[in-house]
Amino acid sequence: MTSPGYDARMVAESGVAKSANMTLSHEVPFADLRRWLKQKGFSSKCLIPASFTDTGRGLMATQPIKANELVISLPERCLLTTSSVLKSYIGEYIKRWKPPVSPLIALCSFLIAERYHGDTAEWSPYIKVLPKSYTCPVYFSNDIMDLLPLDVRIKAASQKEQLEELYFSSLPFFLSLQPIFAEPVDKVFTQDAVRWAWCSVNTRTVYMEHAQSNFLSQEKDVFALAPYLDLLNHRPDVQVHAGFNELSRHYEIRSVHGCKKFQQAFICYGPHDNQRLLLEYGFVASGNQHSAVYVDLGTLKLCLSETDSQLHQKLLFLKDNDFLRNLTFGVDGPSWRLMTALRLLSLEPKQYSCWKHILLGAAVSQDREDWCLHKALMLCQHLCDDNSTVLSKISQLKGGADGARLEQLCVVESLRREERAMLERSEQILKNTLLSSSPWQPNRIKNMEY
Known part of the structure; x- marks a missing residue:
């Protein structure tokens, strides 16, 4: 951030x-x-x-x-910091406003004011090289939001809500700045302007701790443009x-x-x-070794059988032990957390006493391990198919798009392509592992369903 x-x-x-x-x-x-x-x-x-x-x-x-x-x-x-802002023409308005505004709002307000004042603004040479808009999800329309993987879509929706709440809660302060502007302040401090300033601060600042100011809220001030x-x-x-x-x-x-x-x-x-x-930040890095594809609970349930009488208890046990988060496929195939969750889900009713040992890394029988690999492959193929479907939709939407919308579609496309490549690699790893598993027979796996 x-x-x-x-x-x-x-x-x-x-x-x-x-x-x-x-x-x-x-x-x-x-x-x-x-x-x-x-x-x-x-x-x-x-x-x-x-x-x-x-x-x-x-x-x-x-x-x-x-x-x-x-x-x-x-x-x-x-460096443009809250100290710079407090010393500027906008500083006197910030200093007398109660309750104090946050460091983030102070910086956003100054960026918007400087952009408004154009060539006469002290920081105009910097403002002019800032992007006019960003490809962060807070800029996405609903149909582009729907193209994101579920977990990042949920976070993006929350981010949008937080930004909207920030705007409306800060509106009284923005209105107090009217003497600085020749036109109505609500025409200057629009939601779009605040979104631009918010993205400028959140995507472009370096981490730098500052002493707490009496004129700002108690939120940690670590921003420096x-x-x-x-x-x-x-x-x-x-x-x-x-x-x-x-x-x-x-x-x-x-x-x-x-x-x-x-x-x-x-x-x-x-x-x-x-x-x-x-x-x-609004971008995707190709070949990112830190990247992963996340498996949400809904997707996980697709490979599970409702005839398992202990399924509800198993899922509850995994949740209580924080094993329904960060289940992923990465550059080396399924993560340890995902395989551990699957190992517990694979256990038969008589193996209840093994649950805690499984979370600690205990081994399971060969037939249970084969079951887990098979389910991991099912999950991988499902996610891969989902990515292909979304990529087809993106390709269609790009045909009639231009400007900012096209840039947004391209960055989501990049994310989906990177994830599909990772899933294809995981799929091959799982297939190779299953082939080397001895003995492994598809019919035997099929008979393991509860």
Whole structure:
């Protein structure tokens, strides 16, 4: 949530950035940004803005960056924080508002106000290079929301509700800012404007702890918008050291392995799976080794027999022991949690005493293990079929889409394609395991249904 942002761009299929199509340094918005930052004490000769064929805009190394060398060092006065906001023209309104607004609302309000004031705004050079919209799910229409996997769809719907609640609860404060604007403030602080500012903060800020202000709510203040630095794109396998240097008063990013000349410089937000990357940042990383496909309870029940007299008790036992969450298929096949849950579900009535031992990793008989592998394969194939169905729908919808809607469909398509590839790999792993299981006969598995 508080890592540098990413404009719905995907990492290359190979996991390595391709050559830049063109540099962006001489385009007016980026030239103005660099000039403005230089006035604040920052310049970067080793990294320049560029447009890449696989990720869109990013930063290209103009010279080799060695291992453990600084990639970027941004002075504190270049960072947009709540301290910056409180010192600005909007600060007096925040300071006298009761109850105090949150650090997030303070930053969002300032971004919206600066965007409204255009060229006369102090932070205009930065505002102008921010995305005009985002591909985070809070921007999705209902029909695109329906294309998401169930678990991320539920989280996205909750995120939308929270944002709407944030807007209406903050509306009285927004209205108090009327003296700053020449037109009615409700025309400036629209739901769409707050959504844009909220996404700008949540997708593009770096983590930086601040002292608690008496003028803001008690929510933790860890936001810092970092111009230029936030042009760095994410790659899951990259290692960096990032943080605010209290001695130099700079926010610094240091590369662990370095970067070759004319390649794109990357950072890593953390070991996030693709669902989290989409939900929080609005993009999907291809070949993400941290990614997984989640099995929800409804899908799990599809492979279970209602004739099992202990099914309800088994599911309740799994829930009480937190084993109905994070059941996944990953790059190495079904997760240990998923197989453990299936092992317990496979047990016959006379094996009740084994339940706790199974959750602790105890082995089951060969026939029960075969049953689990068979059910895991059923789940995998069901999820794979679901992904294929959704991908067909997306292909149809893309035919008549353009602009922001097309970008949203493309990012959901990327998520579904990545998940289908992972499921196909898991399916092959399970088939190979079943073939090597001795003895294994489909008819014997069929006879194990309760």
